[in-house]
Amino acid sequence: MYKYSNIDKKIIADRTKQFQNQVERRLNGKLTEEEFKPLRLMNGLYLQLHAYMLRVAIPYGELSSTQLRKLAFIADKFDRGYGHFTTRQNIQFNWPKLPEVPEILDQLSEVEMHAIQTSGNCIRNISSDHLAGLTAEEVEDPRPWCEIIRKWSTFHPEFSFLPRKFKIAVTGCLEDRTALLVHDIGLRLIKKNNVIGFEVFVGGGQGRTPHIAKMIRSFLSKKDLLNYLEAILTTYNQLGRRDNIYKARIKILVNELGVQKFKSLVEKNFVKFSNEKLKLDKNTINDIFNFFKLPKLKYSSNKLPISKNKKFNEWKQQNTLPHKISGYSIVLISLKPPGKPPGDADSRQMQELANISDDFSFGEIRVTHEQNLVLPHVNNTQIYQLWQQLDILKLATPNIGLISDTICCPGMDYCALATARSIPISQKIGNNFKKYFDQKSIGDIKIKISGCINACGHHHVGNIGILGLDRNGEEFYQITLGGSAKEDAAIGQIIGPSFSEKKLISAIRRIIKTYRKNKKNASEDFLSVFRRIGIEAFKKDLYDNTRKKN
Amino acid sequence: MIILERKTEKLNKYKRITNEFFSANDFLPTSLLSLYQWQEIKKQGIKKNFQLAIEINSDESSESIKDSLKKFSMIQLNFKTFKDGRPFTLVKELRIEHKFKGEIRASGHILPDQYVFLLRCGFDTVEIKKEDKEIWIELLNLDNGLYYQP
Amino acid sequence: MTKKLKGDFFLLSANELQSGKVVFYTKKGWLPNSNKAIKIHRDDLSKYDDIFKKDEEKCIIISAKFVELDESGKIKTLRDKIRDSGLTIKIK
Numbered sequence: 144m145y146k147y148s149n150i151d152k153k154i155i156a157d158r159t160k161q162f163q164n165q166v167e168r169r170l171n172g173k174l175t176e177e178e179f180k181p182l183r184l185m186n187g188l189y190l191q192l193h194a195y196m197l198r199v200a201i202p203y204g205e206l207s208s209t210q211l212r213k214l215a216f217i218a219d220k221f222d223r224g225y226g227h228f229t230t231r232q233n234i235q236f237n238w239p240k241l242p243e244v245p246e247i248l249d250q251l252s253e254v255e256m257h258a259i260q261t262s263g264n265c266i267r268n269i270s271s272d273h274l275a276g277l278t279a280e281e282v283e284d285p286r287p288w289c290e291i292i293r294k295w296s297t298f299h300p301e302f303s304f305l306p307r308k309f310k311i312a313v314t315g316c317l318e319d320r321t322a323l324l325v326h327d328i329g330l331r332l333i334k335k336n337n338v339i340g341f342e343v344f345v346g347g348g349q350g351r352t353p354h355i356a357k358m359i360r361s362f363l364s365k366k367d368l369l370n371y372l373e374a375i376l377t378t379y380n381q382l383g384r385r386d387n388i389y390k391a392r393i394k395i396l397v398n399e400l401g402v403q404k405f406k407s408l409v410e411k412n413f414v415k416f417s418n419e420k421l422k423l424d425k426n427t428i429n430d431i432f433n434f435f436k437l438p439k440l441k442y443s444s445n446k447l448p449i450s451k452n453k454k455f456n457e458w459k460q461q462n463t464l465p466h467k468i469s470g471y472s473i474v475l476i477s478l479k480p481p482g483k484p485p486g487d488a489d490s491r492q493m494q495e496l497a498n499i500s501d502d503f504s505f506g507e508i509r510v511t512h513e514q515n516l517v518l519p520h521v522n523n524t525q526i527y528q529l530w531q532q533l534d535i536l537k538l539a540t541p542n543i544g545l546i547s548d549t550i551c552c553p554g555m556d557y558c559a560l561a562t563a564r565s566i567p568i569s570q571k572i573g574n575n576f577k578k579y580f581d582q583k584s585i586g587d588i589k590i591k592i593s594g595c596i597n598a599c600g601h602h603h604v605g606n607i608g609i610l611g612l613d614r615n616g617e618e619f620y621q622i623t624l625g626g627s628a629k630e631d632a633a634i635g636q637i638i639g640p641s642f643s644e645k646k647l648i649s650a651i652r653r654i655i656k657t658y659r660k661n662k663k664n665a666s667e668d669f670l671s672v673f674r675r676i677g678i679e680a681f682k683k684d685l686y687d688n689t690r691k692k693n
Numbered sequence: 694m695i696i697l698e699r700k701t702e703k704l705n706k707y708k709r710i711t712n713e714f715f716s717a718n719d720f721l722p723t724s725l726l727s728l729y730q731w732q733e734i735k736k737q738g739i740k741k742n743f744q745l746a747i748e749i750n751s752d753e754s755s756e757s758i759k760d761s762l763k764k765f766s767m768i769q770l771n772f773k774t775f776k777d778g779r780p781f782t783l784v785k786e787l788r789i790e791h792k793f794k795g796e797i798r799a800s801g802h803i804l805p806d807q808y809v810f811l812l813r814c815g816f817d818t819v820e821i822k823k824e825d826k827e828i829w830i831e832l833l834n835l836d837n838g839l840y841y842q843p
Numbered sequence: 844m845t846k847k848l849k850g851d852f853f854l855l856s857a858n859e860l861q862s863g864k865v866v867f868y869t870k871k872g873w874l875p876n877s878n879k880a881i882k883i884h885r886d887d888l889s890k891y892d893d894i895f896k897k898d899e900e901k902c903i904i905i906s907a908k909f910v911e912l913d914e915s916g917k918i919k920t921l922r923d924k925i926r927d928s929g930l931t932i933k934i935k
């Protein structure tokens with residue numbers, strides 16, 4: 144894991160001091176709310192429906208046990224005993240008080256954490272693959288690159304007041320677990336003629352006008368990474384729209400200019416402004432890579448244990464993946480037990496999980512963009528014991544990748560921008576598809592739920608997407624089908640008129656029925672069937688039946 | 694309003710030309726022109742053998758001055774709102790692409806919290822309210838010169 | 844701010860600057876629940892405009908807004924109801 148240098152420490156400490164100063168100026172009226180708002184947002188502090196919300200960065204989703212323990216402490220001392228893991232691998236606290244926020248930031252800085260640039264019109268936390276460094280098919284570990292970008296983008300003097308927020312993801316695999324193509328910039332490490340570099344995608348995004356990112360460079364050499372990013376950001380800062388907040392993201396600029404024109408502007412800026420000092424030399428890169436070495440793992444032929452315990456077997460089948468070092472497994476921890484808000488963890492769970500990760504996984508924990516957690520290196524001989532401990536903490540729900548493993552934003556229960564609630568919908572889905580056997584027979588499927596068109600719950604790219612709407616004061620839900628956030632990224636298509644909260648679940652059931660009816664064999668998943676038969680088949684089944692019932 | 698160059702207050706030698714019907718006689722080496730006035734001068738073909746200062750708003754295009762930068766001793770980039778970050782890139786263009794060596798000043802709606810960013814991007818001076826001087830200097834004092842960017 | 848509002852009666856609500864908590868304007872100032880909130884007729888809204896603006900300036904509250912009531916005198920929209928009565932879900 145990355146360890147802060149003295150410079151990192153100083154920079155973060157200074158920022159905390161600066162924010163302290165800003166809070167004081169706000170409290171004594173020297174800053175108006177209008178002036179303070181962008182400053183607090185740059186420190187991750189929002190005002191939600193019931194209270195402030197503090198979003199803490201978890202760079203590229205990686206946590207140490209010490210950090211997780213600190214998050215548990217903060218949840219207890221400054222909040223209501225829980226936190227919420229988000230679709231950008233961050234954590235949100237829902238009840239902090241403004242005068243206490245500088246103290247929270249102080250506490251965070253003790254464990255090399257912060258809330259910098261988790262909000263506001265700047266370059267946000269860099270997200271990455273939660274299996275970075277763990278799989279055999281990976282071209283290269285993306286985390287060191289995230290760290291290089293994190294540094295460069297932190298307090299960037301030129302790019303802190305962009306037209307709109309800016310999100311970057313990096314992956315090292317063809318198989319995408321980062322939702323790369325719905326980011327403002329997506330970087331994919333690839334190998335060409337035996338040299339590793341980046342494919343650069345730009346202009347992806349969700350929200351009101353979803354777009355899949357387009358490739359503007361098929362190979363970018365490592366040394367040029369930062370200069371190229373600067374060129375993209377320069378172009379965006381010059382030309383991105385500032386007249387209309389809904390048109391301010393880079394995706395709109397890329398589409399209005401056309402990708403070829405945008406690319407040529409970027410290439411021009413790349414030449415004009417390339418800075419020798421931003422070129423990455425081998426030593427700098429190696430220094431960062433050294434932080435991300437695997438812990439000392441011993442190859443063995445130990446397999447996952449065989450047990451008669453049905454619950455354990457289900458969990459083992461669903462929530463573990465092979466590690467690239469044989470004898471170890473990657474364990475996924477579901478934060479979607481039936482009936483709970485997706486992505487929430489209470490302070491006891493965090494505390495215990497920190498201990499568990501020390502005992503079983505070298506003190507390392509990862510956060511996934513699907514709002515689950517990962518223990519990256521667990522010895523196969525310890526898996527059963529680990530499962531027992533997770534089970535006690537209600538952290539062993541065997542549903543990773545299944546229908547109840549929904550992505551879900553906070554929705555109207557918390558969020559000031561929401562048009563409808565989303566957590567209750569996710570809970571209903573969880574309660575409706577509780578049995579492992581049922582879920583397994585449906586197979587891999589992604590349901591993603593947003594409480595408004597901002598799409599924090601990624602509904603556009605859900606195999607089934609659910610978007611909460613307000614129809615004359617009543618909550619209604621629009622369903623989209625066929626979205627994907629993977630390497631075959633696609634925006635879902637709206638199936639038809641939306642459903643009231645009451646009718647939504649039976650609509651989902653009917654969609655699942657259509658899928659089951661049409662699947663050719665046991666392994667054909669929902670998305671494949673959808674792509675084969677198209678939306679019409681689903682539409683027909685869904686609305687014909689509804690009418691009869693009404 | 695005062696002009697601050699790092700921690701020192703500086704005399705503002707530039708004055709806006711406010712006459713609506715300006716003529717060549719109105720311009721002095723200390724005149725601060727709006728973009729519109731500059732474009733008018735160019736149109737009228739008035740030739741001056743001394744340098745001027747110009748003010749460009751953050752939402753205005755600076756294209757029309759880029760071929761006559763030698764005419765300016767000072768360029769003032771006026772923020773319509775502190776959230777409009779375009780001047781941060783414009784100053785880079787002026788300095789790096791056009792090698793502008795004169796003074797570049799930030800004015801308008803800017804916050805002391807942006808001071809270090811402004812200086813690092815290539816601004817020399819800021820125009821601020823007199824009563825804010827202390828806080829601008831205080832925030833500059835928090836800066837210890839450690840940055841992630843070159 | 845008052846122009847867009849429909850309906851006849853409203854409550855004045857805001858968040859406390861320090862705690863972020865939801866508060867309503869009552870005879871005794873800003874209090875956490877809506878029961879004691881002053882019911883405001885639409886004709887009087889502008890008077891209350893001044894009140895919240897002053898309190899915003901005094902750094903007591905932020906994000907003030909008028910909350911619309913329905914015919915029976917209850918808070919009308921789901922959003923405002925959730926603001927008043929809290930989460931609709933169990934968190935633990």
Ligand code: SF4
Pocket residue numbers: 552553554555558559560561562593594595596597598599600
């Ligand atoms: S999608 Fe909308 S409701 Fe959900 S968290 Fe984002 S802004 Fe809030």
